[in-house]
Amino acid sequence: MKRTNLTPTEQVLEQVRSAKAQQALARWLERQTATVTPAGWTGEGFTEAQVLGVYLQDYLDHPSGVIIKIVEKGNRDKEFKAHKQAYKDSSRDSPRFAEEHLAELLDDMIQLDNGGSIIFQRVVGGGFDETQQLDKALIESLDPVAACRHIASSLLDEWNTHSEHSGSLPQDIGVVFDELLGQRIAPGGTIAAWASRHEGLLVEPRTWLSHGGQRLINPFALGARASLGSQLPKMIIMRGKTHGDLHPGNVLVSTATGGLSYFLVDLARYSASGPLSWDPVYLTLTTVAKFLPDLDFRSREALQHWVLDPAGRPDPAWPRPLRATGAGVHHATVEWAQGRGILPLWKQQRLLCLTAVALLLTGRDRLLTPESRTWFFWLAARAATQLVGEDADFTREDPLMLPESLIVGNVVSLDDRRAPDSVRPSSADHVADEAEPWNELLAELRVVQLDAPDPVTLAAHTEALRLRLVHTLRSDGVYRSTSIKLLAELAATLDEALRPGATSTDVRAACQHATLLRTWILGKLS
Numbered sequence: 001m002k003r004t005n006l007t008p009t010e011q012v013l014e015q016v017r018s019a020k021a022q023q024a025l026a027r028w029l030e031r032q033t034a035t036v037t038p039a040g041w042t043g044e045g046f047t048e049a050q051v052l053g054v055y056l057q058d059y060l061d062h063p064s065g066v067i068i069k070i071v072e073k074g075n076r077d078k079e080f081k082a083h084k085q086a087y088k089d090s091s092r093d094s095p096r097f098a099e100e101h102l103a104e105l106l107d108d109m110i111q112l113d114n115g116g117s118i119i120f121q122r123v124v125g126g127g128f129d130e131t132q133q134l135d136k137a138l139i140e141s142l143d144p145v146a147a148c149r150h151i152a153s154s155l156l157d158e159w160n161t162h163s164e165h166s167g168s169l170p171q172d173i174g175v176v177f178d179e180l181l182g183q184r185i186a187p188g189g190t191i192a193a194w195a196s197r198h199e200g201l202l203v204e205p206r207t208w209l210s211h212g213g214q215r216l217i218n219p220f221a222l223g224a225r226a227s228l229g230s231q232l233p234k235m236i237i238m239r240g241k242t243h244g245d246l247h248p249g250n251v252l253v254s255t256a257t258g259g260l261s262y263f264l265v266d267l268a269r270y271s272a273s274g275p276l277s278w279d280p281v282y283l284t285l286t287t288v289a290k291f292l293p294d295l296d297f298r299s300r301e302a303l304q305h306w307v308l309d310p311a312g313r314p315d316p317a318w319p320r321p322l323r324a325t326g327a328g329v330h331h332a333t334v335e336w337a338q339g340r341g342i343l344p345l346w347k348q349q350r351l352l353c354l355t356a357v358a359l360l361l362t363g364r365d366r367l368l369t370p371e372s373r374t375w376f377f378w379l380a381a382r383a384a385t386q387l388v389g390e391d392a393d394f395t396r397e398d399p400l401m402l403p404e405s406l407i408v409g410n411v412v413s414l415d416d417r418r419a420p421d422s423v424r425p426s427s428a429d430h431v432a433d434e435a436e437p438w439n440e441l442l443a444e445l446r447v448v449q450l451d452a453p454d455p456v457t458l459a460a461h462t463e464a465l466r467l468r469l470v471h472t473l474r475s476d477g478v479y480r481s482t483s484i485k486l487l488a489e490l491a492a493t494l495d496e497a498l499r500p501g502a503t504s505t506d507v508r509a510a511c512q513h514a515t516l517l518r519t520w521i522l523g524k525l526s
């Protein structure tokens with residue numbers, strides 16, 4: 001039975017999806033003699049982490065706005081350590097940067113038995129709902145190019161006040177390429193999962209590819225095990241502090257001051273000595289990834305050329321955040337490199353990062369469509385071709401022809417395809433009855449209209465879906481498969497938008513998130 005007279009701490013605990021995390025958090029609060037009160041805010045991330053906003057109050061202390069991030073599976077303290085290191089490095093080199101732009105981590109964290117963790121950090125920007133994710137902020141910003149330019153130059157000038165990498169010796173391109181892609185190109189990695197299916201592409205890579213009558217360098221031929229990367233001249237890599245996962249959702253912008261106050265969150269991939277062009281390229285390409293499905297074929301081709309050379313004017317028909325990010329980042333980074341007289345070095349390093357980040361995105365099977373992933377592959381090939389440039393004297397070999405459907409949809413694991421345990425037939429007698437709700441839920445999810453201007457319309461559109469979600473999620477608090485977790489998140493997102501006091505901005509944000517969740521869920525299950 002559901003209790004109605006819960007204490008604020010119990011209300012927060014009730015929101016925690018995983019039973020294990022719930023118990024661990026309860027024990028932690030007791031140990032700290034602390035209480036929490038829901039702030040009526042939850043974060044929208046791109047992983048399966050649950051992000052809750054609360055007011056935390058230690059014994060005899062005033063409340064403070066804190067984000068609780070619960071990762072159920074993962075690398076225990078990876079994010080905690082990386083975030084802490086980022087904060088410490090930044091406080092040592094540029095204390096104002098740490099204070100003004102990084103979320104502050106609380107000292108303590110909780111490790112969960114199953115490899116997950118709970119970390120606590122202060123809410124940035126002065127309070128919940130005082131910031132917006134960058135891509136959303138750019139839609140409303142008066143001067144979105146200036147906002148992006150400010151952020152990109154602050155990362156270089158204010159964060160990286162000196163190089164972490166003493167005596168940057170020129171490095172073998174193949175070695176750096178492998179460092180940037182890491183396990184993703186190893187057997188079983190996210191890129192290898194699709195690329196190793198094509199003979200001559202990733203494993204024992206041929207040097208050239210044929211694409212629309214052109215010869216392009218096979219980007220995988222840059223790897224250390226192939227010969228191409230090590231035949232190229234060594235490269236000086238400018239290194240320093242990099243966020244590592246700088247997509248628009250991890251850059252928050254103050255709603256009060258626009259692009260001038262910005263904050264970095266989600267620092268799990270922080271490095272003290274990453275290539276400095278990684279973050280600017282990553283921010284640009286993840287923004288591209290967001291808008292690519294909205295563009296037609298011709299625009300996509302033009303966009304590929306613009307990404308390779310953003311000095312030209314972007315097509316005014318492209319979405320505003322996309323043009324602003326590409327142009328702002330370009331101006332800031334070129335200005336930085338010119339100021340040091342290292343523009344050619346920067347351009348080369350940028351091409352290497354473009355190749356690597358574009359390849360990384362080809363492995364994002366949950367977030368991107370096969371078409372977008374294929375687009376990123378050919379971007380990587382074009383960037384690699386420019387990188388190799390004049391040095392390419394490998395023309396005798398025949399190019400590899402790749403099939404049109406280079407990347408096919410996800411291979412769905414059996415576990416995700418079948419109905420979850422809670423609705424799976426419990427006995428032979430009920431087979432038909434019990435499997436039906438699951439199919440009905442999916443059918444409803446396919447057709448439901450997930451855009452609404454206000455809570456009342458959203459409630460009407462989603463009534464049938466919400467009933468089916470309740471039915472599916474009711475019986476079990478411990479979630480087994482990824483799809484069930486996503487369904488729970490969908491239910492929570494809709495509930496949040498329909499709570500008393502939700503504004504039309506909340507509703508629009510919820511609709512966007514719900515649409516994204518639908519794509520993931522249906523992508524996983526069909």
Ligand SMILES: Nc1ncnc2c1ncn2[C@@H]1O[C@H](COP(=O)(O)OP(=O)(O)O)[C@@H](O)[C@H]1O
Pocket residue numbers: 042043044045046047048049051067069103104121122123124131133249250252265266
């Ligand atoms: N310290 C913070 N202050 C304010 N908002 C935050 C903070 N940390 C996270 N958020 C919000 O929650 C969202 C998800 O958090 P994040 O750490 O990026 O999770 P994920 O790993 O799932 O992407 C962020 O995109 C941001 O909008």
Ligand SMILES: [Mg+2]
Pocket residue numbers: 045046047249250265266
């Ligand atoms: Mg994030």
